[in-house]
Amino acid sequence: MNEILNQFAIWNEVQEPQPLRIGFINDSFIVPAGRVGEPSYCLQRINHHIFKDVEGLMRNIEIVTSHIREKLLIAREPNIERKVLQLIPTKQGKLFYKSPAGDYWRLYVLVEPATSQEKVTPLSAELTGEAFGRFQCQLADLPFDALCESIPNFHNMEFRLQQLDDALAADAAGRKSACADIIAAIDSRRDAMCLAERLFREGKLQKHINHCDTKVNNVLFDEEGKPICIVDLDTVMPGFVFSDFGDFMRTAANKGAEDEPILDIVRVDMDVFKAYARGYLREATFLTPLEKELLPYGCRLLTYMQTVRFFTDYLNGDTYYKIAYPEHNLVRTRAQLRLLEEQEKVEPQMQAIISRLS
Ligand code: GN1
Ligand code: MG
Numbered sequence: 001m002n003e004i005l006n007q008f009a010i011w012n013e014v015q016e017p018q019p020l021r022i023g024f025i026n027d028s029f030i031v032p033a034g035r036v037g038e039p040s041y042c043l044q045r046i047n048h049h050i051f052k053d054v055e056g057l058m059r060n061i062e063i064v065t066s067h068i069r070e071k072l073l074i075a076r077e078p079n080i081e082r083k084v085l086q087l088i089p090t091k092q093g094k095l096f097y098k099s100p101a102g103d104y105w106r107l108y109v110l111v112e113p114a115t116s117q118e119k120v121t122p123l124s125a126e127l128t129g130e131a132f133g134r135f136q137c138q139l140a141d142l143p144f145d146a147l148c149e150s151i152p153n154f155h156n157m158e159f160r161l162q163q164l165d166d167a168l169a170a171d172a173a174g175r176k177s178a179c180a181d182i183i184a185a186i187d188s189r190r191d192a193m194c195l196a197e198r199l200f201r202e203g204k205l206q207k208h209i210n211h212c213d214t215k216v217n218n219v220l221f222d223e224e225g226k227p228i229c230i231v232d233l234d235t236v237m238p239g240f241v242f243s244d245f246g247d248f249m250r251t252a253a254n255k256g257a258e259d260e261p262i263l264d265i266v267r268v269d270m271d272v273f274k275a276y277a278r279g280y281l282r283e284a285t286f287l288t289p290l291e292k293e294l295l296p297y298g299c300r301l302l303t304y305m306q307t308v309r310f311f312t313d314y315l316n317g318d319t320y321y322k323i324a325y326p327e328h329n330l331v332r333t334r335a336q337l338r339l340l341e342e343q344e345k346v347e348p349q350m351q352a353i354i355s356r357l358s
Contacts (some may be wrong), residue, residue, distance in 0.1 A: 005043065006089045007033065007097040008107045012038040022116075024322060025050055025234070030110065030165055040110040041088065045103050046096065051234060054104045054168045056148040058095040061233045062087060063146055064209065066316070068138045082111050082228050099132065101186025112230050114220035124216065124225065124277040131219050131277025132211065133225035136241060139209040140286040144238040147209055154212060154235060155243045158197050160305055161190060164312045173317035179330075182311055185337055186304075193304050196240050205290065210239035213247040241284070241291050248276060249299040250306060258306075259332045266338040268346050273299075274353055281357045292358050296350035300343050307336040 030040040088107040098143040153159035161183035169170030197206035212235035256266035
């Protein structure tokens with residue numbers, strides 16, 4: 001491990017790296033400072049099986065973090081080092097180090113003191129909405145194609161349905177025949193859910209730089225419970241703004257869990273919806289009228305997309321998502337499908353809230 005650390009251009013003495021048990025995708029280690037007052041670091045091994053273009057991914061992160069840093073500098077913001085992630089290059093000036101073993105490593109300055117949250121309250125949802133709205137706004141003047149897709153077609157609904165169709169045709173795990181109701185529910189919504197891709201092709205809708213993993217645990221909070229920094233930038237890439245809005249609502253504005261087995265618990269949490277939307281719209285001042293109008297659609301879109309992704313993985317025999325028990329992906333699929341139905345019921349209320357806030 002010291003051999004790896006030694007590749008990076010750090011100037012202070014540090015202690016032995018300690019494994020950090022966060023996230024399922026990369027392996028993270030804290031590298032504590034040798035002396036009080038000097039920076040500590042976060043060392044990460046990037047999962048290059050999921051992120052196949054590490055070079056492109058790291059370039060994305062560098063573009064995004066320097067763009068935000070520049071904005072903060074111009075605004076003469078204090079404590080910039082806590083407000084945007086800072087990559088430490090290697091001594092060769094590269095953004096990552098590829099070890100002789102073929103692993104990819106990167107180093108960030110640790111943002112501290114900071115905490116993260118797994119669950120939202122309406123108050124933290126509003127502050128998180130501001131944080132993600134500000135993040136998108138800071139990046140809104142970057143051309144969307146300045147970044148590559150670190151996972152190609154990640155939030156492309158047409159592509160996700162194609163993957164489902166391939167899984168249905170192969171039926172690798174022999175699970176299809178028992179799932180006719182799910183297939184029918186997905187099929188009846190296909191057309192409506194590919195609207196964004198169609199509007200984009202027709203030139204009626206633009207892409208922006210999105211975070212693409214807008215969960216509350218990807219926001220760091222300060223000692224007073226205020227968001228300071230957006231983290232987990234691996235999936236930052238071009239996309240539709242309402243996808244980020246929708247993915248937060250899918251994960252946070254749900255009274256049940258993402259894999260809730262008791263479907264009657266799954267309901268839209270309108271207090272969280274309202275609070276996040278209020279915070280988000282306060283900061284995301286760059287939205288067009290169409291993008292605002294499509295925010296509730298974004299909630300349905302991301303929930304539908306997750307239904308399709310979990311179901312595809314179930315049909316494939318659980319090859320992508322980690323599962324805790326054999327039917328886990330099926331339970332997840334049904335829970336997301338129920339959330340989608342609940343979102344459809346409250347869509348007019350969601351629309352009314354967005355118009356009131358706009
Ligand atoms: C994955 O690992 P996690 O929870 O950050 C997935 C997201 C899904 C989510 C579903 C790279 O994210 O897109 O929405 O699971 N990330 C990737 O819980 O596939
Ligand atoms: Mg993540």
